[in-house]
Amino acid sequence: MFTALQSSLLLSNSQFLFSNLKPISFHVSRFESKIPNLRIHTKLLPFKSINSSNPTIEHSQSQSYRPLLRTFHTFKTLVPYILSQRKHILAGWLCSVVSVFSLSLIVPKIGKFSSIIDKVDAIKLWDQSLVLGSLVFARFVASYCQEAFIWDAALNAIYEIRLRVFERVLAMDLDFFEGGTGVSSGDIAYRITAEASDVADTVYSLLNTVVPSMLQLSAMATQMLAISPVLSLISALVIPCVALVIAYLGERQHRISKMASLSIANLSSYLNEVLPAFLFVKANSAEFCENIRFQRLARTDLYERLKKKKMKAFVPHVVQALYFVSLSMLFVGLLVVSRGSFSSSSMVSFVTSLGFLIEPVQKIGKAYNELKEGEPAIERLFELIEFKPTVIETHDAVDLNCLKGELKFCNVSFTYGSNMPLVLDGLNLHIKAGETVAFMGPSGGGKTTLIKLLLRLYDPLSGNILIDNHNIRTVRFRSLRRNIGLVSQDMILFSGTVAENIGYYDLTKEIDMERVKEVAQIANADEFIRRLPKGYNTNIGPRGLTLSGGQKQRLAIARALYQNSSILVLDEATSALDSASEILVRHALERLMENHTVLIIAHRLETILMANRVFILDGGKLEELPRPAISDYNSLIKTGLVI
Numbered sequence: 001m002f003t004a005l006q007s008s009l010l011l012s013n014s015q016f017l018f019s020n021l022k023p024i025s026f027h028v029s030r031f032e033s034k035i036p037n038l039r040i041h042t043k044l045l046p047f048k049s050i051n052s053s054n055p056t057i058e059h060s061q062s063q064s065y066r067p068l069l070r071t072f073h074t075f076k077t078l079v080p081y082i083l084s085q086r087k088h089i090l091a092g093w094l095c096s097v098v099s100v101f102s103l104s105l106i107v108p109k110i111g112k113f114s115s116i117i118d119k120v121d122a123i124k125l126w127d128q129s130l131v132l133g134s135l136v137f138a139r140f141v142a143s144y145c146q147e148a149f150i151w152d153a154a155l156n157a158i159y160e161i162r163l164r165v166f167e168r169v170l171a172m173d174l175d176f177f178e179g180g181t182g183v184s185s186g187d188i189a190y191r192i193t194a195e196a197s198d199v200a201d202t203v204y205s206l207l208n209t210v211v212p213s214m215l216q217l218s219a220m221a222t223q224m225l226a227i228s229p230v231l232s233l234i235s236a237l238v239i240p241c242v243a244l245v246i247a248y249l250g251e252r253q254h255r256i257s258k259m260a261s262l263s264i265a266n267l268s269s270y271l272n273e274v275l276p277a278f279l280f281v282k283a284n285s286a287e288f289c290e291n292i293r294f295q296r297l298a299r300t301d302l303y304e305r306l307k308k309k310k311m312k313a314f315v316p317h318v319v320q321a322l323y324f325v326s327l328s329m330l331f332v333g334l335l336v337v338s339r340g341s342f343s344s345s346s347m348v349s350f351v352t353s354l355g356f357l358i359e360p361v362q363k364i365g366k367a368y369n370e371l372k373e374g375e376p377a378i379e380r381l382f383e384l385i386e387f388k389p390t391v392i393e394t395h396d397a398v399d400l401n402c403l404k405g406e407l408k409f410c411n412v413s414f415t416y417g418s419n420m421p422l423v424l425d426g427l428n429l430h431i432k433a434g435e436t437v438a439f440m441g442p443s444g445g446g447k448t449t450l451i452k453l454l455l456r457l458y459d460p461l462s463g464n465i466l467i468d469n470h471n472i473r474t475v476r477f478r479s480l481r482r483n484i485g486l487v488s489q490d491m492i493l494f495s496g497t498v499a500e501n502i503g504y505y506d507l508t509k510e511i512d513m514e515r516v517k518e519v520a521q522i523a524n525a526d527e528f529i530r531r532l533p534k535g536y537n538t539n540i541g542p543r544g545l546t547l548s549g550g551q552k553q554r555l556a557i558a559r560a561l562y563q564n565s566s567i568l569v570l571d572e573a574t575s576a577l578d579s580a581s582e583i584l585v586r587h588a589l590e591r592l593m594e595n596h597t598v599l600i601i602a603h604r605l606e607t608i609l610m611a612n613r614v615f616i617l618d619g620g621k622l623e624e625l626p627r628p629a630i631s632d633y634n635s636l637i638k639t640g641l642v643i
């Protein structure tokens, strides 16, 4: 019931950057109809088709953009991150100036070389070889440094983008993950890891091309113009033709790349869901079914990826072939026309310049295609940044210290969607500081929702919630959530040591080991922890897999106690304990209740009896049980809500 809720709360309470996002839904590719031999699987398994892109944050504008405008818009989003790396970029471009300058000296030297060879002048030949060799070496070193600096800039820019995206993901509403249009954790993980790497390649390609290739292009064009303006202008006619072909192919590349991004994101989402549910899959002998589902998604990805790679391989060859064919035809024609008007060294220099002119033209074409290929990844990554949470901390929000723990729900109504029924309907409740209140009710009655509103993971549709007479909308998230300790039946533990899990709230500072041991004793966890191979320093594995359900629950209780909050929320907090442990933990909790406000969501009679007041939450309405009814066990059991 509380998995996503508790993850959000833990993450919002801590700067510890774990990502433990609950998988939401099965993702099945919508491209299968294009693969005839996969249709059989669709008939076999009635899975729903879900686009991995979140419609709520879809770039509605970009749909209507013309291709070039869209590319411009996409590139614009990268600009601030690229500019933050200007030192490395300038250093890289400076190296490219040196590299192009060396090249512009190399070209006439090659021309001169041909005349020296004609005269067979050994001394001059040696001198010129030395100069030429030094220039070639200078170009090699400068080119290497250029690439190294540009990679530095591209990877650092992506590092900044990743940090920003993850920060935004952590700031998102709970609804982003558990709403009907939620983005799956696998998809988000894929965007932040693999797609961010694709964006790094695109940024590198752009930075490494724009200035260096333009420099080389202008240097070679200048050389050619100096030798023969007419020949140069005719050669330049080829460039617009090549540009048109590149633009057309770039658009196709963008579409194909987008499909490939979605197919791999679907595969990643699927794995993210099924691997943590391994026990369930085995217990249900569902290996065959899962195999087929994996096969279907993997084959869709194979199909889309292959298309993308083929297109990527195809484009440079087309451009190259087009350029060579056109230039050769032009060149041969012009050679015939201008016969005898060139010296042989000018001719060699012109041809060499032409050769080096093709390289940057090709690079610019390739960079454009890289941009088109990376565009979907950039769009999907920045979708996460552009998402606007609806539950917002106001600028003048205050920090609350030393809360007494008085709570007031004033006429609170709530629904999960505009066309969905009210989950809470004009709810009024006053809980005094230090009071223990239990909530019972049928499944789906709204108990968890009430806690979500208290933690401000959602805002009420109407009404207000006050904590020590402060409207929670005016309180800083961190301050509010630090003051509410939550123990749920879905224990969220992270890979790390026992001490790190208990002292989670102090992970970025120093964990108070004395306090860790103290709360572990209260939660009746100290004994089993000491028996672990390394005691409090034992690593408990991913999601605490090496522990039993009861042990996990005791760690979760200890963690909530470590937080030292004035309000405790216990959601079936003792459900996974054996009777002996439960009695011990319950006694510990009873001691804690003396100076805490406690909200208990419970179905067990023993737990409910710990409360001063008991409420039934049903159909969005709250009803308090009269005191005699609480002490009358039989009438409590007769409600059918107590076990």
Ligand SMILES: Nc1ncnc2c1ncn2[C@@H]1O[C@H](COP(=O)(O)OP(=O)(O)OP(=O)(O)O)[C@@H](O)[C@H]1O
Pocket (backbone or CB within 6 Å): 001, 175, 178, 179, 180, 416, 423, 441, 442, 443, 444, 445, 446, 447, 448, 449, 450
């Ligand atoms: N993220 C969500 N989006 C849409 N509806 C939701 C969402 N979470 C809960 N609901 C709906 O809201 C209602 C109340 O759910 P809630 O989890 O608060 O019930 P509960 O009393 O805690 O139930 P249980 O005792 O079974 O855990 C249910 O009808 C549920 O289907």
